[in-house]
Amino acid sequence: MDLIIEYSPILIEGTLTTIQLTVMSAIVALTISFVVGLSRFSRFRLVRACAIIYLEFFRGTSAIVQMFFMYYVLPLLGVHFSPLMAGVIACGFNLGSYGSEVVRGAVQSVARGQREAATALNYTTYQLYRYVLIPQAIPVMIPTFGNLLIELLKLTAVASLITISDLTFMAQIIRVQTAMTLEPFMVILVIYFIIASGLVRFTGFVGAKFSFGKDATRSGGN
Amino acid sequence: MHRGKTGDCIRWLAMGAVALSFTTGVASAGTLDDLRKQGYATVAVANEPPYSDIKGDGYVTGAAPDVARAVMKKLGVPELRAKVVAYGSMIPALMARRVDMATSGLYIKPKRCESIIYSQPDLCGAEAFAVAKGNPHNILTYEDIGKNPNVTMTTCAGCAEEAYALERGVSKDQIKVFSDPPSGIKMLQQGRVDVFALSGLGTQDLLRKTKDPNLELIMPVKGVPMGCAGAAFNPDDKEFRDAYDMALKELKASGEFASIVEPYGFSAEATLAVERDDFCPGN
Numbered sequence: 110m111d112l113i114i115e116y117s118p119i120l121i122e123g124t125l126t127t128i129q130l131t132v133m134s135a136i137v138a139l140t141i142s143f144v145v146g147l148s149r150f151s152r153f154r155l156v157r158a159c160a161i162i163y164l165e166f167f168r169g170t171s172a173i174v175q176m177f178f179m180y181y182v183l184p185l186l187g188v189h190f191s192p193l194m195a196g197v198i199a200c201g202f203n204l205g206s207y208g209s210e211v212v213r214g215a216v217q218s219v220a221r222g223q224r225e226a227a228t229a230l231n232y233t234t235y236q237l238y239r240y241v242l243i244p245q246a247i248p249v250m251i252p253t254f255g256n257l258l259i260e261l262l263k264l265t266a267v268a269s270l271i272t273i274s275d276l277t278f279m280a281q282i283i284r285v286q287t288a289m290t291l292e293p294f295m296v297i298l299v300i301y302f303i304i305a306s307g308l309v310r311f312t313g314f315v316g317a318k319f320s321f322g323k324d325a326t327r328s329g330g331n
Numbered sequence: 332m333h334r335g336k337t338g339d340c341i342r343w344l345a346m347g348a349v350a351l352s353f354t355t356g357v358a359s360a361g362t363l364d365d366l367r368k369q370g371y372a373t374v375a376v377a378n379e380p381p382y383s384d385i386k387g388d389g390y391v392t393g394a395a396p397d398v399a400r401a402v403m404k405k406l407g408v409p410e411l412r413a414k415v416v417a418y419g420s421m422i423p424a425l426m427a428r429r430v431d432m433a434t435s436g437l438y439i440k441p442k443r444c445e446s447i448i449y450s451q452p453d454l455c456g457a458e459a460f461a462v463a464k465g466n467p468h469n470i471l472t473y474e475d476i477g478k479n480p481n482v483t484m485t486t487c488a489g490c491a492e493e494a495y496a497l498e499r500g501v502s503k504d505q506i507k508v509f510s511d512p513p514s515g516i517k518m519l520q521q522g523r524v525d526v527f528a529l530s531g532l533g534t535q536d537l538l539r540k541t542k543d544p545n546l547e548l549i550m551p552v553k554g555v556p557m558g559c560a561g562a563a564f565n566p567d568d569k570e571f572r573d574a575y576d577m578a579l580k581e582l583k584a585s586g587e588f589a590s591i592v593e594p595y596g597f598s599a600e601a602t603l604a605v606e607r608d609d610f611c612p613g614n
Contacts, residue, residue, distance in 0.1 A: 115387040122389065181420070184427035192429075272414055272429070274389075281511060282385050282415060285378045288513050288540035 112292055116283050123279035124300055130196055130265045130275060131304070135258060137201025138208050142254075145205065146212025147238070160209070167206035173267055175199045180271040196268035204261045211253045215246035248320045255312030259305050276300060363406060363571045366431060371410035372403055375424050375433035378415050379512065380536045381595040382436035382454065382560070385415065394595040395435035398453050398582070399562055401591060405578040419489045422447055425565050432575075433563040436530060438491045444611035448566050450575045452559040452610075454592060455602045457551030458492065459534040461519060461527040464545045470526050472554045473499035483507060484526035485515045492528040495555045512537050519546065530558055532596050559605055 113120070148160035167175070179195040190198065219242050227237045269278035276297050283293040366372045376383040376396050383393035391413035400411045416424050421433045425447055439449050462470055468482050469475065476482050477500030484501065486492035488508040496506055507524055509515035516537055519527045527534065531550045538548050562579075564572045582588045589599035607614060 118388040119385075180429070181423040181427050184429070270417075270420075272416055272420075272424070274415075278415070282378055284513050285511050286380060286385050288516065288537055290513055290517060 112283070112287060112289060113296055116279075116293075119274075119279045119282065120276070120296065120300070123274055123276040123297075124304075126193075126274055127262070127265055127276045127301075128304060130193065130200065130268060130273065131258075131262045131308075133193075133197045134200035134204065134261055134265065137197055138204040138257070138261065139254075141201065141205030142208025142212050145209035146216070149209070149213045150216070164206050164209055167202050168210075172199060172203045172264055173270060175203060176267060176271050192268075192271055192273045195271055196265070196273045200261060200264050200268065204257055204264065207257055207260075208254065211250050211257070212246070215249040215253075216242050218249055219245045248316070251312060251316040251319060255309065255316070258308050258312060262301070262305055262308060362568065363408075363574055366403075366571075367407045370408070371412050372408050372431045373412050373414055373429075374399055375416040375421050375430040376413045376435040377418050377421070377437070379418075379436055379530075379533050381532050381597075382530075383413075383415075384595075391415070393435065394454055394592050394597055395560065395562075397591050398579075398588065399432070399434045401582055401587060402562075402575055402578045405581065406574055418487060421563065425563060428565060431564075431568075432571075434560075436533075436560045437563050438558045438560050439607060439610040439614075440491060440494070441611055442494075443563075444614040446566070447563045448569060448572050448614055449561040449563055449607055449611065450572060451579055451607050452561050452602055452605050453579065453588075454597050455557050455559040455605060456597060457531040457557055458495070458555050459529065459531040459548060459550035460552055461516065461529075461534050461538055461546050461548055462525065463519070464547050466547060466549065468525055471549060472552060473501055473528075474554060476505060476526060477501045480505065482526065483524045484528055485509050485518050485524040486528040487512070487515070490529075491558055492530075496528065499554070513541075516541055516543075516546075528552070535596070557601060557605075559602065559610065561607060 145160045145163055148156050151157050151160075176195065176199040179190060179199050180192065183190065183195075216238075223241050223245065224237065227241045232241065265275055266277040269275050269281065272278075280293040280297045284290055287293075374396065376391055376393070378385065381393055382395045383391060385391050385393075396411065396413055403409075403411055414424075414430055416430070416433070418437065421437055422443065424430050425433055433447075434453070436454065437443070439452060443449075460470060462468070468479060470482065473496050476484055476496065480502065483505050484496060485507045486496070486509070488510070493506060493508065497503070507518065509518060512529060512533060515524075515527050515529070518524045520541075520543060529537075535548060535550065538546055562575060564575075579588075583599075583603060588602075592599055592602070
């Protein structure tokens with residue numbers, strides 16, 4: 110326990126870095142999920158092709174390699190990202206590729222009649238997506254996005270390899286400095302679990318919010 | 332009304348773009364003048380006591396960073412910001428200018444000199460093995476490991492020790508690399524390997540902290556050169572390196588050098604006896 114108290118400043122710093130990395134990557138990943146996922150329905154072949162190339166590339170290559178590439182190879186080509194930025198881009202782009210499939214699947218799952226009704230009402234494509242398809246698709250997406258969010262939290266541990274001082278990185282420092290393995294890993298195990306529980310609650314909250322008006326979660330009053 | 336919503340969308344996207352751009356780092360140009368102006372240098376250090384010693388609040392000391400700190404102070408750069416980087420990533424970090432220099436036990440080796448440049452040696456030490464108590468396989472040199480194909484060893488990936496072993500007849504399947512020294516010691520304790528090889532002081536420090544009465548230190552390992560490390564630089568920073576050498580020389584001459592490294596267990600005398608040209612002529 111003395112050890113944990115002695116090293117608590119860097120553990121707290123690492124926890125904050127992990128949370129920051131997770132939140133920022135999640136924003137990037139969510140944006141990408143929607144942009145790429147919806148691009149799959151584009152009437153332009155080029156847009157669809159770009160979305161598929163993006164998807165297959167980031168889903169089909171290892172996140173570690175992507176991170177090393179962003180951090181150590183791009184500077185040689187003149188592109189500099191800060192470590193955190195490289196981590197956010199790599200995690201965000203990687204998870205965004207999975208997320209885009211979630212968006213695509215959810216939008217496709219909306220009953221065909223809905224689309225036909227919108228056409229009958231002479232909705233534009235924008236109106237169709239904005240008022241008919243996406244609102245009905247979001248409650249379908251949320252549980253899967255919740256899974257991905259926790260996956261993302263754990264993916265950030267990989268970012269310790271590009272000198273981002275996240276929780277795993279700090280645990281490694283403590284291990285090497287003290288030659289103790291069990292204690293630092295036990296501590297970060299608990300911290301990761303607490304953060305993940307927070308994310309689960311958050312997903313539940315968002316889920317309840319977006320299914321407002323649906324029978325399953327109607328809470329009375331209207 | 333619908334137009335208004337589209338406007339909202341665009342505004343959100345724009346805000347996202349701003350949020351992304353503010354975190355983009357600025358590239359560091361690494362000449363000494365820039366560092367003086369900026370007031371600090373970013374230094375890659377390895378996580379390996381006693382070469383580097385990281386305190387609970389994240390402050391980095393240890394033999395190598397302390398020497399670098401003293402030298403950089405002489406050069407008019409008051410602050411050193413340490414970045415902990417794995418050995419295998421140090422050269423990429425220098426090439427990509429993620430750091431201005433690297434210190435802490437990156438041995439001066441001809442292969443490495445092809446891609447980076449070194450200062451004069453700043454820390455030298457013998458090599459060591461850790462083995463089970465009583466040394467059951469009677470391992471004293473790398474050749475002993477090579478002769479007995481049943482013996483396995485562990486060391487860090489891409490480290491000098493791996494090259495020593497391969498050059499001295501140890502076959503590739505006898506070597507299992509570890510990701511960090513404590514994992515290596517764990518492998519030895521659990522009997523997954525028979526020999527743990529690393530720098531002498533690193534091994535000694537680790538065994539002292541592990542406090543396992545069933546392990547034994549073998550130091551020095553005969554038949555391998557003493558490992559000498561120096562500060563490493565991007566090959567374009569020759570001027571910076573030469574200035575660093577001058578300041579390091581003053582530090583060595585004044586005796587301040589010995590007073591920095593000896594408390595950590597390094598021998599100043601051994602370091603003063605060698606030159607960079609002994610390892611990498613013309614680097």
